[in-house]
Structures are given as C-alpha cells and as structure tokens.
Amino acid sequence: MTATPHLLQRIGITLPIIQAPMTGSDTPRLAAAVSRAGGLGSLGCGARSPAAMREAAAEVRGMTDRPFAMNLFVLENPAPEPAEVQAALQRLAPLYARFDLPLTPPARWCQDFDAQWQALLELRPAVASFTFGLLSAAQVEQLHRAGCLVVGTATTVAEALAWQNVGADAVVASGVEGGGHRGTFLAHTADDWTASQIGTMALVPACVDALSIPVIAAGGIMDGRGIAAALALGAQAAQLGTAFLACPESALVPAWREALAQAQGSDTRLTRAFSGRWARGIVNAAMRELGPEEDALPAYPIQNALMGPVRKAAAAAGDGGRMALWAGQGVGASRVLPARELVEVLEKEWRAA
Template structure:
C-alpha cells in the first residue's frame, strides 16, 4: 500500500477507474482532492476536448491525477461483416422507424497517438494509464520522459508479466467481475479470464511491480480483502457511477440502483469488444456474445441511432449499461465521501 502511495504521490490507495462516456474532469478532481487518484478517460475525447479537460483539472486540483487511453490497433473496415451486423439490427431499425442509411461514420474511440502525446506534454500528467496493453515503445518513452508513472490493465498472469517486462510501473489486475471493457490484449479467449480474488494473488506472485486490484470491489470490506491478498491498492469504477460528479444518465443510474443490476454479462454487441454491462433487451435477444458485430470499435456506429432513439422514448433496450457484478455500492454520494469510505478498508 505505502509503495503504491509513494509511487503515485497519493494519500489513499484508492484509484477511481476511468469510465468513458459517464464522467469528465469533475469526478476525477473530486477523487484526487480527497486523497485518492482520480482518472480522466480520454479514448473518446477529441484533441480540443482533451486539452480543455486537462485545463479544467489543472484549475481544480494540485493533486496527482491519471489520464487513460486505449491502445487498440484500429481495424480495417470489412464491408461483408458490416452488412452482417446491419442485417442483425434491421428489425430494430424498422421497429423504431429509423433509416439504416443514416448510420453515422466514425469509430468513436481512438488509440493513443503522437498527436495526443503532444497535448499531454504541455500538462505533464503525473500518471498515464492504458487499456489493451501499452502503446508503441517510442510513445511510451515519450510519456515517461516527463516523469509520468505508467499503469495498465492485465486480465491474466501472462498479461501482467508482459506489462512489467514492457515498462509498466504498476499493474491493474482486472478481474472478470469488472464493469466496462475487458483489458485483455494477449488473447481473446474469454475462458482464460478469472475473477478478481483468483487473479490477484497469482499476479502478485508473478510480478515485482505494485499490483492494483480491480473488479467487484464496492466497499471498505472489499478493499480490505484485496489488500489482504497482496494488492498495493484498489481501482473502483461502478460505485462511482451514481456520484453527483459523474455524468451518468438518469436511465443508467436508475438501472444501477434497480434489481436488474444484479444480472450483468460480458458482451461485444455495443463496441465489438468484450465489456460487462447490465443485461438488456438487445443482449437477451442477440445473445451477449455474437459473431455478427464488426471489430472494435466499429460496431458502435450501427448501434448508436438505436440507442439514441430508444433513450428518447425512455428505454435502455440498446444502451450499454456498463456495470460490474457488484453495484451494491452505487449510491448518490459525493465522490470525496465515497473515496474516504472505501479507504476505511485500508486502515
């Protein structure tokens, strides 16, 4: 615990998970000001928005914070697979009286790049984290040049060892319970994925860098259990989704605080890559994992109009309701208060 706190310059061994689409700088700075490590998800931000968010963070805190990026390789568009995907969604387009020809272009999620690194360089964020591995060695070296600590997610022991060997300063052991995208990058075989408390001690034994536990931890008792198994700190996401500083929609908040939050599944329907969310209509009807969606992140475009139209009608039938398996800690509580409550497990 003390090792991680010194490494990252934080008081409390609590990291707020970066959650694209449901938060901005307000949540990150609230957590950082409370003594934890607030995180800004950057994978869906334009260069100008990223710059504005970093300026807002600089104005709101002088504490360490984390900026998070994806490291996927953008796929080549596949016309046949796109046609298969649109055919799978055709009946929903008809039901909602939408024109399939209006599907927007664009992927919605971009990997870390030299252009983004240039924006970061002006701000020198103290912690930079990655999902789906690490960026190219030259980009990683550029980040480390200004003294940033580098974190990345591992979903297997092999991924943790790879991250350590390739420059990560700490490893996030992401258990299968975690909400949002699986950080898997060495294999796409879901049968190799483990729960947090099975994965964590194996990763701790396999690497020398500090290990951060993530997945299914929603209260001080969970934090205490993770630290007892060798974690140097804990990353929490779902519990922060109902904080007033989050931008989580009213529909998503309602789902998180309902009985339906107890039924989640890993699905590739919304983006083309496995991610955990609350089971909804499209997941039930198409099956959570399907061969139909195009590669990440291209699947997003055809789902977006369905989601927008359904949400206008008050429905979450096509909404990615990202959530971990334990939403019990998701309360309407200020982020600073939640951070301190979680850290009670580290005392």
C-alpha cells in the first residue's frame, strides 16, 4: 500500500534510529543525547507522575531543542478483590521477608492515566507513543491538535490495524525478541498471548503489507545491520531498547549492568513474575522461584505494584537475583558506549550494511 510521507521528515530527525521508551530505565540525559545525535530519544512515562513527566520533559528541553518522544501505558485503574490481593501477597511473602518488608498492599496500583494524559497534552512532545492499549479516535485527534505525532505499539497485524483505524501516524511492530514488556492488547486468553509472540522478521513485513501508515521495527535490533534489515523489510525506522541500556546515561543500577554485561540471548525468557504481564528479562532467582506459579499471578498492574517494594529493595541491596533484569535476545551484543557515540556507530554500521 502507498505510505504517507516519510516518517523521519514528519518527526524532524535525520536518522532512522529511535531509542525505545524504557520506563524506569531511561533518563532525560539518555533521551536528549540520542535526539542531539540525530535520532529520536524517548521518555518512558508509564510510571512517572504528571509532575515527574513535566520535570523530565523540562530536563530534555534544557539539553536539546531536537524532537523527542514521551510514552504512556494505556491503563485503567484496577479494583482487585481483597482476597485476590491477599493471596498474591502470601505468594510473595518469602521475598518480602528476605528484605524485611511489611506484607501490606500499596496505596495505589498505578499512575492515573487521565492525569498523565492531561500532562501529555500540556507538554506537547513531538511524538506521543503508547503501549498496553489503544486510544480512541477522539484522543488521537486531541494529540494531533496539540501538534503531536501519535505512535501505537502492536504485537500483531490486527493490533497494528486497530491503531491505523483510530488515526495513528505510525505503528511500532514489536517482535517477541525485544526486552521488557510485551505491548499486546487484543489478547484475552493464554492462547491469544501465545499467538502474539511473533518474531520481528515475520511481524514487520506483515505490518508493512497491511498498513498505509509507517511501520517502526522493534525487537532484537542491536546494530546497524539490524537497522538495515528492518528498513529492507519496509520499516521506516528501527526502535532499539536493549542496545541503549548499557549506555552510562541510562538509569541501570550496578547489579543490572553486571548482568547485562554477562548475558547472552539464551539467558532471557518471557515471564509474568515481576509485573503480571509477559516481559522479557535475564533469568534470575525470582523468575525461577515464581515461575511455577506464573499462571496464578494477578494481572498487571497489580502484580507489578506488589513486586515494586521487592524490586526497589533488591536494587538497593545489589541483589540482581530479585530485580527485574529486562533485556532482549540481542543482549549479548550490548556495547558500553555513551549514547551519542553509540548512535554514531549505529549510523556507520547501517550505512556500511
């Protein structure tokens, strides 16, 4: 199908390189460095309060006048039954005890999406991207009136078409190789979730063939060869997450950096242990301990909030066995480079390929 004008021109960037939004792992310094280098830096705002969103956006704008993206999780505030919460807490009791944490539920399960939405409209980033759900056509039009390009995340062609149908400007085709959370939102059963685990090489061309809007490839892309491959499949840009995790500008704690440096792709797998939503990370003790009960764990964001104190305590203690060590299957190709230098290397590799 005929594509709209090239995505890079619409965003105002020169390189087909997008730093993935990585909630809890990215920083304003990382986003600004990527944008200054000619790519598109991103702020993962799924866990940021509206005040933190404003602060992060101001920091980026204080470092660069180049375009950047802000990403939100499309979520409703859950209302779990008390019995479900107590059962989940009991499963986590050994982990809470390990760090002397009180076995009590959190004050809230997630950030309020409506409040984040209002902050996003106020901040008017060049690109507003979304994961875990689907906006309405009216919401997309609100963002367009605010001057934002809208990018949705899809793990199947059906999800990509859903984003196109509400007026999105582009879609991230997110392959199962990628690190962190799956963006799947049309799955309702375990079988649906399994069916959405499509590799990047299969998903990208299928989306390109089905859509009339630009496709961004994501999942397992670590170097310029991967970017060239994505463009050869018809994508207009490549989104890299794990490749930027090792940059000194990211927010990784030492234990996570150490695990990243030692891991290979065969060391990662999908898990619901840390958040209640399928996500890819480096296998560790918590994944092994909770793995047998994964099907019984509550859904995101309940499990995510209940594991929050454990993740925080483990990070403070340097305990990589109980942290969420998100990483994609390309982790073995990680390079410890400043973000600007990494973008320059990626560009050279891409042009050579």
